[in-house]
Amino acid sequence: MGAKKKQGRQACCLQTMANDSSFLFSGIRFDRKRFGGDIAKFEKKESDHALNVSSLIEVEEVEPVGGKASAKKRKRKGTVSETVDGFNVFKKSKSAERPPKDGDKSVIEPVLKKEQNRQLERDALFRKKHNIHVSGYNVPSPLQNFNELSSRYKCEKYLLRNLVELGFREPTPIQRQAIPVLLHDRECFACAPTGSGKTLAFVCPMLMKLKDPSKNGVRAVVLCPTRELSSQTYRECKKMAKGKKFRIKLMTKELSRTGDFSKFPCDILISTPLRLRLAIKRKKVDLSRVEYLVLDESDKLFELGLFKQIDSIIKACSNPSIIRSLFSATLPDFVEDRARELMHDAVRVIVGRKNMASETIKQKLVFTGSEEGKLIAIRQSFAESWNPPVLVFVQSKERAKELHGELAYDNIRVDAIHSDLSQKEREDAVDNFRAGKTWVLIATDVVARGMDFKGVKCVINYDFPDSASAYIHRIGRSGRAGRAGEAITFYSEDDIPFLRNIANLMAASGCEVPSWLMELPKKKWKKHRPKRDSISTKPKE
DNA sequence: AAAAAAT
Numbered sequence: 059m060g061a062k063k064k065q066g067r068q069a070c071c072l073q074t075m076a077n078d079s080s081f082l083f084s085g086i087r088f089d090r091k092r093f094g095g096d097i098a099k100f101e102k103k104e105s106d107h108a109l110n111v112s113s114l115i116e117v118e119e120v121e122p123v124g125g126k127a128s129a130k131k132r133k134r135k136g137t138v139s140e141t142v143d144g145f146n147v148f149k150k151s152k153s154a155e156r157p158p159k160d161g162d163k164s165v166i167e168p169v170l171k172k173e174q175n176r177q178l179e180r181d182a183l184f185r186k187k188h189n190i191h192v193s194g195y196n197v198p199s200p201l202q203n204f205n206e207l208s209s210r211y212k213c214e215k216y217l218l219r220n221l222v223e224l225g226f227r228e229p230t231p232i233q234r235q236a237i238p239v240l241l242h243d244r245e246c247f248a249c250a251p252t253g254s255g256k257t258l259a260f261v262c263p264m265l266m267k268l269k270d271p272s273k274n275g276v277r278a279v280v281l282c283p284t285r286e287l288s289s290q291t292y293r294e295c296k297k298m299a300k301g302k303k304f305r306i307k308l309m310t311k312e313l314s315r316t317g318d319f320s321k322f323p324c325d326i327l328i329s330t331p332l333r334l335r336l337a338i339k340r341k342k343v344d345l346s347r348v349e350y351l352v353l354d355e356s357d358k359l360f361e362l363g364l365f366k367q368i369d370s371i372i373k374a375c376s377n378p379s380i381i382r383s384l385f386s387a388t389l390p391d392f393v394e395d396r397a398r399e400l401m402h403d404a405v406r407v408i409v410g411r412k413n414m415a416s417e418t419i420k421q422k423l424v425f426t427g428s429e430e431g432k433l434i435a436i437r438q439s440f441a442e443s444w445n446p447p448v449l450v451f452v453q454s455k456e457r458a459k460e461l462h463g464e465l466a467y468d469n470i471r472v473d474a475i476h477s478d479l480s481q482k483e484r485e486d487a488v489d490n491f492r493a494g495k496t497w498v499l500i501a502t503d504v505v506a507r508g509m510d511f512k513g514v515k516c517v518i519n520y521d522f523p524d525s526a527s528a529y530i531h532r533i534g535r536s537g538r539a540g541r542a543g544e545a546i547t548f549y550s551e552d553d554i555p556f557l558r559n560i561a562n563l564m565a566a567s568g569c570e571v572p573s574w575l576m577e578l579p580k581k582k583w584k585k586h587r588p589k590r591d592s593i594s595t596k597p598k599e
Numbered sequence: 600a601a602a603a604a605a606t
Binding site: 283284285311314315330331332333335336358361363364367453454455476477502503504506524 | 600601602603604605606
């Protein structure tokens with residue numbers, strides 16, 4: 059009995075590994091005699107899904123390396139850490155722990171088997187071509203094009219029409235893989251660079267899954283870390299749903315206070331965590347029928363402080379068949395750990411490498427000596443290459459106000475955004491920046507994530523970012539959708555200890571980094587960032 | 600450590 063259990067688990071591991079493209083070609087020995095029963099059972103189950111091809115069978119076919127060698131190989135190969143991580147995901151996953159039982163002795167048709175193998179091989183090559191890394195058991199084939207949405211998944215006309223009208227021609231890598239995963243009702247955590255189309259990757263399957271508007275209460279929830287981002291996601295969502303009468307609602311202050319969702323039918327609800335939690339507490343919204351939950355910028359949402367709120371929302375979504383998904387450009391290990399506790403049978407989709415800056419951004423470092431030097435440097439930078447609209451990030455609200463005051467005298471249209479402003483002022487700041495009325499927007503990290511300011515060509519980190527992920531997200535406001543972007547990061551004496559972290563990111567995303575930088579000692583981000591001198595040059599009274 | 604997230 060015990061032996062049988064062990065066999066099963068082993069089969070399961072192999073399967074997980076075989077799903078990763080790197081494993082398909084590195085080869086794993088699979089003892090068909092021992093696990094034959096398992097395979098047969100899997101194959102039978104999978105034949106119900108026309109598009110899901112069992113990977114177990116594949117394993118036997120590609121078999122040049124000895125069984126023990128495969129473990130060693132795993133340690134050596136570059137892509138491996140991901141695979142090993144991915145494997146761990148399923149070690150904890152309950153359904154993956156439940157391997158098929160012995161006993162089914164049915165024989166598989168050799169022809170079918172061959173075809174399945176070919177499909178798997180095609181998928182692996184295709185993923186490799188688009189730099190998509192997956193782990194998880196039985197990952198659905200990636201999309202070749204958007205037309206497959208209708209040929210494979212019977213997507214309705216309105217959605218295809220909207221895709222064309224909005225200018226989506228070719229799916230991006232994250233869309234190619236995450237959309238089929240979600241359409242197969244699989245939970246998913248996805249990591250892809252900034253500006254690579256993550257929003258569409260979860261909105262599109264969401265609309266397809268919901269099919270039609272209904273009066274069954276809230277059926278889909280999207281959570282975002284800031285109001286600006288939720289309102290942006292709301293707009294994208296409405297654009298994609300054009301032609302269908304879905305009731306899509308943005309959780310505004312008003313709605314969270316007085317809105318009674320049992321009275322307004324609502325299919326899709328987009329909110330920040332606290333507002334939604336407030337509505338739940340006041341029993342204004344019932345999430346027990348939610349079929350689809352998206353945590354956008356999930357690593358931010360999983361940060362301490364926000365996590366507690368998320369947790370209560372996740373619990374309120376009590377529908378057992380709910381499909382949850384996590385999206386972000388950065389996916390630290392602690393988020394994956396928490397995600398594992400949360401999700402079952404999830405597929406992990408990574409485009410490029412985890413926690414990487416977008417490769418379309420030209421990144422520069424500028425030494426400014428002291429705080430005062432920064433003000434000179436930013437003016438100089440404007441004089442040298444005036445490339446508006448420019449987004450300037452500072453460390454705190456106070457500093458945003460100060461810098462705003464300084465630059466306001468310079469005859470440039472400058473504005474600031476931070477959380478001390480009223481909702482209206484924040485909205486106006488974003489709208490004016492988008493409309494080109496504001497040339498330079500000074501911001502705290504409130505708009506560092508997810509915001510899509512299409513025209514932004516240049517991001518200036520006036521204050522050094524607080525973390526690698528803050529850097530990645532900030533500079534990711536430029537260079538979106540494959541366009542070129544520029545990022546300039548100022549650093550003063552005080553920032554030098556943390557410079558190496560940024561240098562590494564720059565080098566990893568293909569930017570030239572002076573060699574002395576790479577020789578700096580490695581140092582972890584400090585909790586206590588240096589206290590910065592005031593920006594203001596005006597004499598103090 | 601700051602920012603954001605409710606009123």
